Amino acid sequence: MRRSLHRAAGAASLSLYLVLAACGGSDSDPVPTPQAPAATPFTVPKPAGANFNVLPCLSQLVAPGKTVASLVVPDTVTIDLSAPSGFPNGRRLTDSVIDITLAALFLDLTKEPVTRLTSLPLGPQANDLPFRPNFPYLAAAQGNVPAGPVALAGFNFRTDPPTSYVRVDRMGMPAVATVVISPSSKIRYNDGDPVDDDQLDYYPDINATLKAYADALSDDFAAAGLK
Template sequence: MRALPLLALAFTLPALAACSGGNSTAAPRPGPIEATPTPTPSPTATGTSFDVTRCLNQQPAPGVSVANLVIPDTLKLDVTKANGFPNGRGLADPVIDITLAMAFLDLTKHPLNLLASLPLDPPGNKVTLPADFPYLAPANGTPPMPSGGGTNFNFRSDPPSAYVRVDRMGMPAIATALVSSSMKNAYNDANPSDDASGKFVVELGTTLTKLTDMLADDFQRLSLNMCATPKTT
């Protein structure tokens, strides 16, 4: 997954604060004091709370809302439409950048690939991905290869009951970013059918609201239009 571009964008320029001193008594006059770089403090929070309903209702793809994509937490594919995240997922798709855009940005003002197009992350895998199945490129570097042309594999044959789910990766970043720490185990133990029943709707909305409230000043400083709207009360 690619790094979050907002973390690289949200920086402040240092300012120089100079000071000088001395006295007119018999004591030796001190030499000049070098200026010390002092970072400019980050902008203060706006104090405004936001309503994220519009973010959940906007459509990153025709006829599909953000809420439809994240609830239930499954990767969806409509074979009648162009493939590529969020409709399916290609190995080279910048899924995190696209997820951030559709969760925070006003898609009527910004394209879905806005954050993905910023030159802040590596543009792709260092090794070119093949166009044919299984599409996976060779490992980076020169790893030792077993004799036999890669046939020396020992696949596990344990039944599904022998495994424990530790994370959900249906829609990347949903379980990671929109589920609070206190709910992660419950969320990872649950199934998409629980999502569809509305079990985690409040949790996802609450966390998205908190993130929006914290990041609002950063979006505003970067002149990015948010999909969320300020609460009137």
């Protein structure tokens, strides 16, 4: 866990202005926070003495031109076709999106690679069957799937024009809704829009949740040799 981080120079863009992550210490200078509704109290049991300042971490670079803050706010995935593909520049089926996002939030990227959690021998290291090289890319089913009759009628397919849809889902950054947003705010967050993120509606909630997890996990990170 990082105890201090110099604030990034330059204009205060959203990525540098939203300072919420868990790699700052109590010796960091306070960073002004935007005015927003108070966060719902969220507590997790923590070891004695754990009291991390969760302010100055999101200005770290997780990829060229990509700060940690941009992985959280807004909850969208972007792609630059001139840059190498792979999360956070788009997402491949094999990308460990959750592990990469959590490493960026909780570890000091000057001391740990953003793939640090991905390299831990926890969970499946690969899909059980190789992905297909062409659309729809998903791997074939296990075993011999019985071929039954195919119903070609009775379906009610939507025919709405594309302009009728606001977004496909709220899981551009799946670690945000599942980990960073507190349980009491998940429904409201999942029903919200990325524009709400830009307006910092969830800043207090994210700030409080990350601090709770940083305090609770600090001894585990130290025991695992994570920084």
